[in-house]
């Protein structure tokens with residue numbers, strides 16, 4: 001099994017990725033950490049704990065950064081609803097996050113593991129940047145970092161920047177400069193990662209998880225229920241379980257932090273024009289039918 005730590009800002013597509021991370025037999029989810037992004041960190045933490053309660057899982061949750069490293073938070077409540085996971089009435093519970101910040105919980109989890117652990121980040125990269133700054137000695141304990149973020153082409157938040165990178169460009173830059181082995185699942189593949197209206201319609205009959213996700217999906221604005229929904233964050237989990245579904249390019253990636261109109265843009269040097277050493281594997285193409293089949297398989301394993 002691959003041991004993973006998942007850093008997330010649930011988030012409706014985050015919720016699906018969390019489900020796949022928990023119920024894929026190939027993965028062992030050690031820790032869930034939350035970050036401000038789609039909504040405030042108080043809300044993303046609340047959502048993460050609600051999901052743990054829904055599935056009756058005791059995976060620890062640690063709350064992370066409330067704001068990007070230097071910028072103000074701009075959220076995506078227009079995509080995920082005011083709560084960040086609008087549409088389903090989760091029951092009340094007494095669960096609490098750990099009594100330490102996310103970057104510290106990640107560090108301790110890395111230290112406690114005999115084997116290097118894979119980090120998966122599907123929100124702004126603030127917590128990962130803080131981890132690398134506070135505990136630079138942790139790098140050898142990280143097997144690799146798989147992210148949903150960035151784009152080799154156009155953006156989805158500003159003309160050129162993808163949401164997670166646009167929210168915290170300074171964190172993104174620090175992470176890409178870190179020397180960690182990085183797999184970038186950006187919009188190039190995640191825009192292709194659509195679930196069809198026909199499949200979505202079967203979810204309420206599948207299981208309780210399917211019912212819950214279907215209710216969330218009716219409030220999710222990355223695509224539409226009638227034309228198909230984009231599962232951005234799920235791509236990072238898919239890469240871990242089924243890397244053969246992706247065509248990747250090894251190249252140099254920088255995150256723009258200075259541009260007035262381009263901050264958060266991932267500059268993906270596919271042609272090697274900058275003559276820099278490669279620092280990432282960038283996913284460029286997805287086997288869509290294979291992805292959809294895997295999603296159906298993974299969600300069928302949930303309760």
Ligand code: BDR
Nearest residue numbers: 011013076122163164232
């Ligand atoms: C990313 O932005 C968020 O709204 C999604 O959860 C995903 O992580 C897609 O650009």
Ligand code: CA
Nearest residue numbers: 011014122123
């Ligand atoms: Ca996300």
